[in-house]
Amino acid sequence: MATRQIVCHIAVCDVCGQRPPDDYHWDDPQVAVDMAAEEADWTRIGDTLVCGTTDPLHDRARGGESPALLRPTRAAMTITYTEVA
Template identity: 35%
Template sequence: MATRPVACFIAVCDLCGTSETSEGYTPHGPTEQAVIDIVTEKWGDPSCGWTHTADGRLVCDTVDDTAHKTAHEEAGKTITSCAMTVTFT
């Protein structure tokens, strides 16, 4: 069996330290910017997913925490447990 080492970047929430999305997988990419793009544009939609704040923090899509909710709202995003109600203001 052939193997080779592969280096990648993973997204880490600056508030809680998680590396998983609400779907339970760990987003990863070949560059820092690639993984930021992956988590902040879930399925190509920038209104879903994590938030990259104006001050450079990366905040996961947790919906049951005040600090997360505040960071999303300050960035103009509202995330709820129902994907159909994710909106940008």
């Protein structure tokens, strides 16, 4: 049986290794990254490619903090009265 080795490139998230939903196989690694960066929830920042997963590691890799950390807590809605002399 004859076989042939084929080398291809598939972009993956630099944080978790997840592949884009349409993980087409490309001859050129730069094309693989470019195509993944065009996916709606994928982000390319410099040499970093990050999928759309929302957790603190991915959010930090995208250059921001986790949205969960930005949600107000009950303490944010507390009113403290102080006595005026």
